Amino acid sequence: MRDTPAADRIKFLRGLRVIRRFRPDPVPQEVVDDVLEVARWTGSSANRQPWELILVRDRERMDALSRIGDSPGLVPLADAALVLVPVLTRENAELDAGRLLERIMLAAAAHGVGASVAGFGSAIPEAKELLRVPDRHGLRVAVALGYPADERARLVSVERDVDTRLPLGNLPVGRKPLSRLVHFERYGSGPATEPGPTVS
């Protein structure tokens, strides 16, 4: 089963990691086009599509973006080939925006392009000014895109000792196990046993 298209896709989805170090190569326009097309087809509540995107390639603007936000230096927006900034055009659009975000990262990864997410946090007003976003719209994060700097760039978020230049601080690495993730039938049921039919 491990060589089926399904297995390839699961491996692809399972393997997504943030990339925080980029090499300077530009990302070809046809790759950007694919990312935008996958983003465009993101599903949303009642198909409201409560978003627009700002595509930033200007180096000065990326530098300026990289100097605002919660984690200056952690996510190198300035080193990215381009930055995509989702603009939330409705209230309560965060859940939908998260779907958009994941698809942008996956579409980039489909082409070997890495992505990381930078939260604007308390610097949202500054980001809005820099990007000329009307106050009525929301900003949460920017997505930096670029080719990974090297083979180890995809490991920085899961093996903290690989690149000690990164200020990962006390961020946990890896993911919690299924035993801490999944409940059956109701919350608190305990994850140890799996009832119910499992017929294939």
Add this chain to the structure above:
Amino acid sequence: MRDTPAADRIKFLRGLRVIRRFRPDPVPQEVVDDVLEVARWTGSSANRQPWELILVRDRERMDALSRIGDSPGLVPLADAALVLVPVLTRENAELDAGRLLERIMLAAAAHGVGASVAGFGSAIPEAKELLRVPDRHGLRVAVALGYPADERARLVSVERDVDTRLPLGNLPVGRKPLSRLVHFERYGSGPATEPGPTVS
């Protein structure tokens, strides 16, 4: 280029649609395992993983779930093979939860399993009671999973005249064009022309 692995992955991502009509076949455990594993590896802000999942297969509980929420009858939770309910275990976890949601749908789609999203809306307290979710945690949506009822089941959300049984009402279909999605360098710059380097 259209036969490369990248093109396959883009086509896969691009092609995700909600499925609102399921056939009664159960979903094999190995498929559920893949969905949970892809969900488990979802990235989140500062790797906080602000979620847990409730996996519901009990028919009566799915029936009960299908009777609450904003759109009774629109999303047939009761017809699903299983339902996954993300529990938000931190404040402001919606953006991260959206990423989780998209990966669940994509991992299911990798196996040909359809998914649709039902928002609890104002019925969140009722949903919490039904699923025994502590009041301190958040609930937003449930994801129904199952094999599509037929070839046309994937079309109901993009071609409204295919299945008139569905109360799609005035929901828009398709997606807005790139010209209404993308701004360059700053908001309001207009999407018509694309400046900047596009070297491959």
